[in-house]
Amino acid sequence: MKKFILALLPFLLIACASKKGATAFIDGEHTIESWCPPEGDCKFEIMKDKSLIIKTDGTGKLYYLVNDTPGRIVAKYVYIKKSGAYQDDGYREEIIFETDARLSDLVVGNNIKNTKMLFGVHCFCREKAGFYKVNEGTVSYSNETLHLRIPNNIIDQQQINMFTVRLAK
Template sequence: MAKTSELLKSNIESVCPEDGACTLELQKNKSIAVKTDITGKLYCDLEDHPGTSVIHYVYTRNTDPELQDGQHREEIIFEIDNTVSELDLNNWNLSQTKMIFGRHCFCRGQAGYFVVKQGKLRLQHTKEALRFVLDFTVTEVPQTLTQVKGTFTQ
């Protein structure tokens, strides 16, 4: 089994929406702490945690710099055990990865973080690479991202 800390390069295999840019990052030896603020809204912090790592995919829509409050960003964040060799999770089982979807925009009532309860994650982790395919849906807000595919290699 590969150590996640050895994986360095990321490759986005899913299609990034044409009107923006996408990034994929593996944050080694981190864990997601899902919290609730005083208004009841979810948010997350990353904490140091040997033994787990966080995969973070971000889509940022291109915006006119003249527009104030025109920004739009979506992200999917989930946690994996560094020693896992294979995952095949559906719907509520995605909670094992603390998977959350973030939508950040000036769109009152339709922004924030949401627990992903519907979807499918397939992940393979070998000495050479960590590969994953994620299809997901959130029901609380509109979303641009519905599929993310990526690979991390040495």
């Protein structure tokens, strides 16, 4: 048994050693520290080695595709309202944006216009459903915490306009 453990020891040390320059927080659990409307759930996801491609469809509405891109990440914050009694009363909002893998793009004073960011409303709500380019607001990363604030730009629709997420180490 001792020989078996000693034989495995180098593999355990290599597996547990930190990778120089790695962003371990991207793969861990994240803690949403901001308020979430009580009638729904909020979720946060980071997609590693991905980038956003923002496109316009034939009706002039924005949509996005996620593409494989080493060294970039796509972060997505989603609010999903709990459904009621009707088939078409579902409601979801999302904020999705791209940054570099170390989140160094999100320094204090970042001009949000330079960040690929969309705000999406998904519901049975005429003239308001779809994605919108985010041109105003603030986004920053410090002390392993991501902060975002955007203005309420969709009248009578927007539930989330800010969030704070602590990224796991």
